[in-house]
Amino acid sequence: MQTIAPELAELAALIADPGRASILSRLMDGRAQTASELARVACVTPQTASWHLSRLVERALLRVERRGPRRFYRLATPLVAQMLEGMMTVAAIDPHPARPPPRIDPEMRRARTCYDHLAGELGVAVTDAMREHGHLHLDPEAGELTASGRAFLRDLGIDLRAPARSRRLLCRPCLDWSERRPHLAGRAGAAVADLALQQDWIRRRPQGRSVEITETGLVAFRDLFDARI
Amino acid sequence: MQTIAPELAELAALIADPGRASILSRLMDGRAQTASELARVACVTPQTASWHLSRLVERALLRVERRGPRRFYRLATPLVAQMLEGMMTVAAIDPHPARPPPRIDPEMRRARTCYDHLAGELGVAVTDAMREHGHLHLDPEAGELTASGRAFLRDLGIDLRAPARSRRLLCRPCLDWSERRPHLAGRAGAAVADLALQQDWIRRRPQGRSVEITETGLVAFRDLFDARI
DNA sequence: GTAACGCTTCGATCATGATCGAAATGTTCA
DNA sequence: TGAACATTTCGATCATGATCGAAGCGTTAC
Structure with a gap:
């Protein structure tokens, strides 16, 4: 049975890294951010962030735009934002209601x-x-x-x-x-x-x-x- | 900045395994399936499937119901199905339009x-x-x-x-x-x-x-x- | 041209988690 | 009680990919 499952797993793997999840979450406001800012958000070095960003661009979740020596990254399409919305909705559901809910800023x-x-x-x-x-x-x-x-x-x-x-x-x-x-x-x-x-x-x-x-x-x-x- | 990002990554990691993605995809029709059937779908041994299933249940993506010696698994809520719909929509977008689109059964x-x-x-x-x-x-x-x-x-x-x-x-x-x-x-x-x-x-x-x-x-x-x- | 800066590539290291054989658990039925 | 069957638990192995230091590339400003 050939299905979409392999592509689904591949896509999920891209979001499954805390650094990349932070980057995507940061970009949910639809604006573009520099690689440095996103590295700071992801709490990793610029070279690690660069590696993450190139993977996200390669998979067409992000678009990149060069302005001078800086590169600005943003979500590729509103479809991506809508997908992340759906995932965050489920992510916010506490699987163990007994425990204190995840702290939100x-x-x-x-x-x-x-x-x-x-x-x-x-x-x-x-x-x-x-x-x-x-x-x-x-x-x-x-x-x-x-x-x-x-x-x-x-x-x-x-x-x-x-x-x-x-x-x-x-x-x-x-x-x-x-x-x-x-x-x-x-x-x-x-x-x-x-x-x-x-x-x-x-x-x-x-x-x-x-x-x-x-x-x-x-x-x-x-x-x-x-x-x- | 405390955000939902860690939970998002954790959730994505759960879907990022090809076996688990196959299982979730299989359950998208809303019906319940036995552990054996899901092991077959995921192309793994029953003990591996069991490990995957317990993780999905623990994170409340699936519900399990015992009927005799069998265990039937199903999506925990329609919210999960809706999330997967959104992910599949993005997963089906070919990042490299030049290459042949993913083969679908x-x-x-x-x-x-x-x-x-x-x-x-x-x-x-x-x-x-x-x-x-x-x-x-x-x-x-x-x-x-x-x-x-x-x-x-x-x-x-x-x-x-x-x-x-x-x-x-x-x-x-x-x-x-x-x-x-x-x-x-x-x-x-x-x-x-x-x-x-x-x-x-x-x-x-x-x-x-x-x-x-x-x-x-x-x-x-x-x-x-x-x-x- | 050259210096400063932002970003990326390369290479080596290290941690996480997927896998399955073997064995145990639990349920039904006779 | 015992046999058959579905599923889980345990333990050891193995592969993937995240990480960062060092070095390289490309752009801008002087």
């Missing part, structure tokens, strides 16, 4: 970006608030933005029209591995995250993919979204 | 079950036919069954009412790794597969998770669904 748990949308407590709080106001229906498997939701986002200055040739879904759920609850993703989720960055409600931290909620942001999320954050 | 490619719904050429053909008849809208990220689609399935004798307490989505896409196109999943997809098995349109092969399309089935899929199969 509080900043990560509080607020972060997940490829292009908000995640962590912030992402879930915004999603919950929108649901309670009837802006949104969200299931673990799918989501729907209501007429009221469209109006709400439009009033915030968000343009939800899809770019030409985009087949991206307007509204989809993404299972949060730290909160273990679905939050808003898709074009709508990305638009909200864009707005928040643009309005300085959140700021990307220089390292890691957690974000800082500003004072203005706290007020905005509470007043505009009615989020319990 | 023709029976697998033709028709198989994917957890609880149809996949392979058959799954995609049925989905395409339903789309062309306006029964279905399906995006890579989400799907919707139209009024005409509901009527169509009802006429086939399918009851789409959700069981109490079920939060499963009626209609969702599942990306097919052999066809690289989305096909119908969710409650509607499962209902179609159930109907097909019940009407003897398809038969599970004794080994593997590919299914055989019967003569009756070929006629039914063509006449009732208008599928090009």
Whole structure:
């Protein structure tokens, strides 16, 4: 029986190294990072990181781009991010509920970006608030933005029209591995995250993919979204 | 920065062994299999398979159930199946498009079950036919069954009412790794597969998770669904 | 040109974990 | 109780691949 299993194992082996897993996790915010930064994240020497990175590029999980003497690495396609999302969801399930759950960095748990949308407590709080106001229906498997939701986002200055040739879904759920609850993703989720960055409600931290909620942001999320954050 | 990365690597390592990948792939149809059958699938001795299986159960990817002297293993939750779907989708992407694509077992490619719904050429053909008849809208990220689609399935004798307490989505896409196109999943997809098995349109092969399309089935899929199969 | 810097390649070492034979365990049935 | 069978445990062996020091390559800036 010839199956996809060998390719599956090969792919998994690529993610099975803690250094490479850290690198992939770091790149989940969709931005590009230098080889040095990724070496630091993976806690290995530059030469070891280089070896890992070349394997990831060779297998087309990452794309590399040269800018001067630096090389910037990023996830090759959103499909890779979606795969990692799924794996993290399962990875976050504690096989031994008796033992204390894996410690998660509080900043990560509080607020972060997940490829292009908000995640962590912030992402879930915004999603919950929108649901309670009837802006949104969200299931673990799918989501729907209501007429009221469209109006709400439009009033915030968000343009939800899809770019030409985009087949991206307007509204989809993404299972949060730290909160273990679905939050808003898709074009709508990305638009909200864009707005928040643009309005300085959140700021990307220089390292890691957690974000800082500003004072203005706290007020905005509470007043505009009615989020319990 | 404390993250989920170590757990991600640990999880991936579990899937990174060809034997375990074969076992997981075999269990993707959602049914339970004995340790012996899984040893055969993984091409290892029973004692090696036993070692692999105990690791998978320990990490809560599989559940085990004893019936007499046999032990039946199955995926612990649909979440695991969904994760594997995502990984297979990426695994099926050829990193070197110049080289010949990975050979896939023709029976697998033709028709198989994917957890609880149809996949392979058959799954995609049925989905395409339903789309062309306006029964279905399906995006890579989400799907919707139209009024005409509901009527169509009802006429086939399918009851789409959700069981109490079920939060499963009626209609969702599942990306097919052999066809690289989305096909119908969710409650509607499962209902179609159930109907097909019940009407003897398809038969599970004794080994593997590919299914055989019967003569009756070929006629039914063509006449009732208008599928090009 | 040359120095500085980022990154990669090479080579040797070392640790992890997959494997199977042999033997033990556990279940059913008579 | 004993025989048959499925599965697991134990123990020893072996292969893969992660690691980093040293050296090399390529780009930029002066």
